[in-house]
Amino acid sequence: MTLVDLIGVPLDLGASRRGVDMGPYAVRAAGLRDSLLALGHEVLDHGNLPVADRGTFPPSAHGADFLPTIAAVCADLATRVEQSVQERRFPVVLGGDHSLAAGSVAGAARALAARGDSLGLLWIDAHGDINTPETSPSGNVHGMPVAHLLGHGDPRLHFTRGPAVRPENTFLIGIRDLDPGERAHLRTFGVHVFTMHDVDRRGLSDVMEEAITLATINASGLWVSYDADVQDPVHAPGVGTPVAGGLSWREGHLVMEMIADSGRLIGLDLVEVNPILDIGNRTAELAVGLISSALGDRIL
């Protein structure tokens, strides 16, 4: 049995398109708590962190204008996640746009650092999210968290002393849409990348086995930051930034099942669910299935 802390982050200030701020509501409405209770876990829902609505900003506000507000939300989230991990509970962070992971992953890393330990990171996403403010074409912060967790970019988005994760323990998986600056960063920052090309060539099982093994070398805990847009839009139409050619329904579950089998997972983000673009809440229902798989749900 796991003691699960649900933390909602209704944040859409990191993206251009509106709607992912409603993600935490949709995933709860799809039955997350009941699914986790049925698996025998204890669930404490902490509700949503306070996040300013986009409508309270000047109409001209966009991109980097939101960075200070996003940073404050991330600082709050980092503290919540740090406390959860410190207490040997299991934080499940419901987004919200992916910029929140600059806080959640940093919080988990702080809790492990206090034990003299460190964190491995699996970033499951169609996008690299590895821009810095200098390279980002849009200035949207949800395209930047990986770079900041590695210690690059704007210090206001750093919530650890030094990098939150080592590049050799960081894996980006399912990638199929990159900006030019991100391609350069992927080469120079030293992280591991498995694009959809690699998944197609090698098979997902092989890729995941290598990622889990290497991410946890000299790092005891594993964090998975799962962007719903890694799934193919056929199964996940309700995401912030859909890109064709993604993981199948079963492949998404296999990712989570293999991570659960590793026994190293200490918490996760499930982000970018956009109910406005969804069809009958099916993306949120898929999110519930994925989180349940990460917490031990099995076919047999």
Ligand SMILES: [Mn+2]
């Ligand atoms: Mn993302």
